[in-house]
Amino acid sequence: MTKEYSLNHTREQISALDNELLALLAKRRDLSLDVARSKEVDIRPIRDTQREKELLTRLVKQGREQGLDAHYVLSLYQSIIEDSVLNQQAYLQGRANPALQKQQYTIAYLGARGSYSYLAATRYCERRQVTMQDLGCKSFDEIVQAVESGHADYGFLPIENTSSGSINEVYDVLQHTSLSIVGETTIEVGHCLLAHPGARLSQIKTVYAHPQPISQCSRFLSHHPELKLEYCSSSAEAMEQVFASNEMTVAAIGSAEGGHSIS
Ligand SMILES: C=C(O[C@@H]1C=C(C(=O)O)C=C[C@H]1O)C(=O)O
Structure with missing residues (x-):
């Protein structure tokens, strides 16, 4: 044999x-x-x-x-x-609810379509056969306010991640609301450096990213001190900045899935 x-x-x-x-x-x-x-x-x-x-x-x-x-x-x-x-x-x-095979909820989350929060919320809803009406927000406060004011049915907040720990800002926001946590989910976060097709790592000068991915990619970034970091309010915003630019020298930290949804 x-x-x-x-x-x-x-x-x-x-x-x-x-x-x-x-x-x-x-x-x-x-x-x-x-x-x-x-x-x-x-x-x-x-x-x-x-x-x-x-x-x-x-x-x-x-x-x-x-x-x-x-x-x-x-x-x-x-x-x-x-x-x-x-x-x-x-x-x-x-x-x-035989007439309503799929329930529809408005879910407030950080960033825009393509952000990690958006991906987590989408998967959470898919698993529960819920149709998600997405409401992108600019801050954690805005997410909570959207639910408190009735503009959204639920808010999706990132509580912690295994590499950089608890997200303290979210704990702060939770202390000032009467909303309760009613569900949770975990997602695997795999960061990519997203740039225009054909761009090479050696060409990149500026990286747009949310502070969390920056801290999670600190080892990679420490090997590339030449990269200038531009902080953004979400990974989706970081990707949009790159998408809107014609420069081959800019890149964003985000998920591959998010990159596909934006391009
Ligand atoms: C299937 C059941 O419903 C639920 C699912 C279970 C399972 O998948 O094994 C066990 C207990 C319940 O929480 C059950 O009650 O047996």
Whole structure:
């Protein structure tokens, strides 16, 4: 058996297992809708934290016996259960409001289409089968005011990130409002240096960015002291500055997805 054949053969086995895993996940999802139907009849809440606790304890123990790391099993099943709960919610909402298959909410967030807050809000709404009417704001204060005044149904605020920690400005804003946190989500932040097509890193002289991405990219920026930083109120604004300029010497820090949405 050649090395190449052996690798291909093993990969085929892995792919076959992945297909089985997906089919099992889809089956589990269907069963959770059966559970939702029975909860609808018995008038029971969707979330059953006791059942979740028992399930996770048993799975972590069984996983350990099979050599699987406890954190791995836990995070895997937390995602699976989240999906199951979201599906049940969407199903029951659809049943309660058959005419309104998709609810529509106005969501206030920092920046404009393409900002990280916009991407997070979009994904949050998609997962919950909610149609988002987006209301871009210039500051965290403006987001809170939009909700307090009734211009928006919900506000989306970044609380913390794993590389630069808590976003203190947001904690300050939260201290001066009676609004409550009703949901949360996490997104992976992958920064890119976005410039005009054909521009090379060696040509870039000015980088537009929000202070958060600047702090998150401090290591990269410390290797490029020649870059002049221009602070912006959001990543979306940074990208717009570059988009509006004809210069090949300007770049913005933002997400690849955001860059696509703006170009
Ligand atoms: C499926 C259920 O609904 C929810 C989802 C669970 C799951 O996906 O395992 C467990 C408990 C509930 O929070 C259930 O109650 O069994």
